[in-house]
Amino acid sequence: MKKLSRSTSLTDQAVELFREAITSGELVAGETYSANSLGERIGVSRTPAREALLQLARAGMIRIDKNKGATILATTLTDLVEVFQIRMMLEVPAAARVARTVSEAGLSRILECFADMQAAADVDDAQATLRADRDFHLQIMENAGNKKLVDVLENLRNLVLTRGVGTAPAARSCQDVVDDHLDIVEAISAHDGPAAAAAMRRHILNTAELLIAQEAGDNQEFDAAAVTEALRWPNVYS
Secondary structure, three states: OOOOOOOHHHHHHHHHHHHHHHOOOOOOOEEEEEEHHHHHHHHOOOHHHHHHHHHHHHOOOOEOOOOOOOEEEOOOOOHHHHHHHHHHHHHHHHHHHHHOOOOOOOOOOHHHHHHHHHEEEOOOHHHHHHHHHHHHHHHHHHHOHHHHHHHHHHHHHHHHHHHOOOOHHHOHHHHHOOOOOOOHHHHHHHOOHHHHHHHHHHHHHHHHHHHHHHHHHHHHOOOHHHHHHHHHHHHHHH
């Protein structure tokens, strides 16, 4: 696990390093770790390590058991379906709003995140591609003008990454991940709200179907038709 620098909050840095260790599988789902041992891994004392773990517990990535430590939580298939349902409810209308209202500066930040995603894909760095993917979506939400929306989405995406960061490259290449965002970028750049909403809906559905199908294997409860139907109901009135 990486060590901390001293340029920003130790707790904030610890949160990011622990999150990366969870999504990469370095910290294993189902295993329990003490705050002391995790702090030692990144070169920080127990207090900021524990504060970071409390933040990750609130995000649903770990469970803290008194006198035992922090247990890394697995994300179930049902969790994944529910996460993508909520993302569909939140991100589709938000993309439309951002396309209509985004400023030049805001659009520039969105395009910068997309460029970072492409740069990571160019060197076939799966984790960097997915981090840039996360930042791209969060930047869109930030431009929607609702801070709580950003916080909710970040926590939801962390749950998906907990299950999916190691498996997404098997479902599609890093370049496929980038290409799946292109219609969103073009629609927002053109300030076309309906097109942005439609592109975001397609993207979320495609991502959900790929990841859930891969994780479900032969489990027919989570086949493509079932996932499509589960993700349809958030949009029946749109």
